[in-house]
Amino acid sequence: MQGLKKSILVSLWFMFLTFPLMVIRIDSLNGTIDWRWENMLGMGVGTFVLSFVWRFMLARKEAGRAAAAGGALSARGAWFERLRSDPKAAVPALAVLLAAFLVLPWVVSTYQTNIMISALLYVMLGLGLNIVVGLSGQLVLGYVAFYAVGAYSYAILNSNFGLGFWSVLPIGGAMAALFGILLGFPVLRLRGDYLAIVTLGFGEIIRLVLENWSSFSQGPSGIANIDRPGLFGMQLSVSDATTYIYYLILAAVIVTILAVTRLKNSRIGRAWQALREDEIACQAMGIDITTTKLTAFALGACWAGFAGVIFAAKTTFINPASFTFLESAMVLAMVVLGGMGSVIGVSVGALVLILLPEYLRAFSEYRMLIFGATMVLMMVFRPQGLVSPGRTKYNVTDAEGAGADAARPAAGGNA
Amino acid sequence: MDWQYFWELFFGGLTRGSIYALIALGYTMVYGIIELINFAHGEVYMLGAFTALIVAGALGIYGFPAVAILIIAAAVAVIYCAAYGVTLEKIAYKPLRDAPRLSPLISAIGMSIFLQNYVILAQTSDFMPFPNLVPQPEFLEPIAHIMGASEVLIIVTSAVSMAALTLFIKYTRMGKAMRATAQNRKMAMLLGIDADKVISLTFVIGSSLAAVGGVLIASHVGQVNFAIGFIAGIKAFTAAVLGGIGSIPGAMLGGLVLGWCESFATGYISSDYEDALAFALLVLILIFRPSGILGKAKTQKV
Numbered sequence: 001m002q003g004l005k006k007s008i009l010v011s012l013w014f015m016f017l018t019f020p021l022m023v024i025r026i027d028s029l030n031g032t033i034d035w036r037w038e039n040m041l042g043m044g045v046g047t048f049v050l051s052f053v054w055r056f057m058l059a060r061k062e063a064g065r066a067a068a069a070g071g072a073l074s075a076r077g078a079w080f081e082r083l084r085s086d087p088k089a090a091v092p093a094l095a096v097l098l099a100a101f102l103v104l105p106w107v108v109s110t111y112q113t114n115i116m117i118s119a120l121l122y123v124m125l126g127l128g129l130n131i132v133v134g135l136s137g138q139l140v141l142g143y144v145a146f147y148a149v150g151a152y153s154y155a156i157l158n159s160n161f162g163l164g165f166w167s168v169l170p171i172g173g174a175m176a177a178l179f180g181i182l183l184g185f186p187v188l189r190l191r192g193d194y195l196a197i198v199t200l201g202f203g204e205i206i207r208l209v210l211e212n213w214s215s216f217s218q219g220p221s222g223i224a225n226i227d228r229p230g231l232f233g234m235q236l237s238v239s240d241a242t243t244y245i246y247y248l249i250l251a252a253v254i255v256t257i258l259a260v261t262r263l264k265n266s267r268i269g270r271a272w273q274a275l276r277e278d279e280i281a282c283q284a285m286g287i288d289i290t291t292t293k294l295t296a297f298a299l300g301a302c303w304a305g306f307a308g309v310i311f312a313a314k315t316t317f318i319n320p321a322s323f324t325f326l327e328s329a330m331v332l333a334m335v336v337l338g339g340m341g342s343v344i345g346v347s348v349g350a351l352v353l354i355l356l357p358e359y360l361r362a363f364s365e366y367r368m369l370i371f372g373a374t375m376v377l378m379m380v381f382r383p384q385g386l387v388s389p390g391r392t393k394y395n396v397t398d399a400e401g402a403g404a405d406a407a408r409p410a411a412g413g414n415a
Numbered sequence: 416m417d418w419q420y421f422w423e424l425f426f427g428g429l430t431r432g433s434i435y436a437l438i439a440l441g442y443t444m445v446y447g448i449i450e451l452i453n454f455a456h457g458e459v460y461m462l463g464a465f466t467a468l469i470v471a472g473a474l475g476i477y478g479f480p481a482v483a484i485l486i487i488a489a490a491v492a493v494i495y496c497a498a499y500g501v502t503l504e505k506i507a508y509k510p511l512r513d514a515p516r517l518s519p520l521i522s523a524i525g526m527s528i529f530l531q532n533y534v535i536l537a538q539t540s541d542f543m544p545f546p547n548l549v550p551q552p553e554f555l556e557p558i559a560h561i562m563g564a565s566e567v568l569i570i571v572t573s574a575v576s577m578a579a580l581t582l583f584i585k586y587t588r589m590g591k592a593m594r595a596t597a598q599n600r601k602m603a604m605l606l607g608i609d610a611d612k613v614i615s616l617t618f619v620i621g622s623s624l625a626a627v628g629g630v631l632i633a634s635h636v637g638q639v640n641f642a643i644g645f646i647a648g649i650k651a652f653t654a655a656v657l658g659g660i661g662s663i664p665g666a667m668l669g670g671l672v673l674g675w676c677e678s679f680a681t682g683y684i685s686s687d688y689e690d691a692l693a694f695a696l697l698v699l700i701l702i703f704r705p706s707g708i709l710g711k712a713k714t715q716k717v
Binding site: 020033187196209332336373375 | 451452462465466469470472473476491495498499502506507510511514515516517518519520521522524525526527528529530531532533534536537538544645649652656687688690691694695697698701702705
């Protein structure tokens, strides 16, 4: 009963709140007003139902928190845990997945392959941003700047000096890494929200420079006729070239996944995670904050640079409009949705966010609306993302009763 | 030196700066109380301009006089923005009050994207012409060559709103509660201050000021679209940081300084990098003097 009353109030409130924007539409040419009352009705019913869902989810989150505090493990997601930790299950699953990705361009049309290429590009971007945001906890909102640096490196070097894709790929990555360090140095002292805003500003400055410095980047009209990547000097038809780029990006994604997984469990990866958890404690443990942060920036940026070079080679045309803040926010949404710090999570997040709107054409205009809502709802209800990052655990078996006291802190510390 | 040009730029900067200051106040007040950059604040400003546009359009069809339209549209925009601000806080920030600091920021970015697309879907993604509602009275004729009536209105309204806010914070009971909460939320709660109420009030005030700014600038510039909030938001945030985030006089000063910087730089140097200037200024301040002009440097406590 209490809930019903609350929901009615919420529904009335939202009907009031959305009234001018949702109901009234001015037709200034004919001087008439179009009253769209049906929107108001929809809003009222929608928010009425949603408010129940909202409260239910909040209650469930509270219950989940209480259960976690009590030490109970949820059964949900256990099969997934098994798939991830048990090599007997994981290896065949990965093999099937890889095979599916390998045969994909031969089963689907060139158009579908193209969509898959952009989805994989975003996987790469997401994994790169994951190093900076997910692993080392530095919220960077101008990530697309490094993507732009990579793309423009290839475009400019290719159109002015005729350099090929393969020679520019490392240059693009290095250029982006250099920009990462350039950005990293001055912001070393900043953290959290300030860092986020400065990086956002940095991203916008790069875009504005590309837009205004016409003699360098040809301004808003962009650079066209960029060469596709070559395959031992062969001339490929458009559909063959698409397939080729598909395999290229697939290989790049696999390399990225391997590299990020290895990095995550390396010395520097552990340092990043320590930095994410607590900067001061991390410093107190003798970790050099400067190098740790700068490597995170450089490596994260480097991946965006690679992705940028591939992007320029794929579209053969780039302009500054491809590198807006919205793009950064979208990559961030993927990382957040997938689960910050989790390699599988971010890959799944990127694929879901790019492919779902493509195949749900009816919803395509709601795409960005859903993006935004997802980011808010994820933060409120499941801040760890779809896949919470697995932690390395040490199980200390209690062989002798006497060892119990010594074992407990070790096990607790990694829980 | 061409003084007429100088004064034009000076008052142009003052006009811009007043708007930045109005929006910056919303950032700085929210930051002062819950230490959160309300990323969606620029969107609230945009919603204010849009609501005013719709109300003005509807009233215009019914044949209201321009001055009445301006006043009613502004009042409706203020009420709606306050409502949006409070709702925003309840949905996107309140559940995250004890979460790690990145969570509310990401949720704020999500909210900002959501609100922009809400406007696109509910109305349009095109630029909409905003009627010029400010009459040109005769007593302003002597200065008409430097600044128009809408500029005078912007400067006067901003000055009055800011003065009212200062008095409110300084002399009322609620203002005192706000200052206490900004200083130390836990302690304020122990002393019987309803922190939730204070936070809601902060959003109400900040959003109302943004609405005032939105209506004024829309009427001055003559057009609005869904994206105006992003750039205005970033610039206002720059102003807030420039003055020292969390400090109310700082936000006002920062807004004016930024307005003048932009106006003179575009007037005397080049207008190509107008937007980049604000970003560059922001980056430089955060690096060299993160506490801003009037802010106090905080020591890191462990």
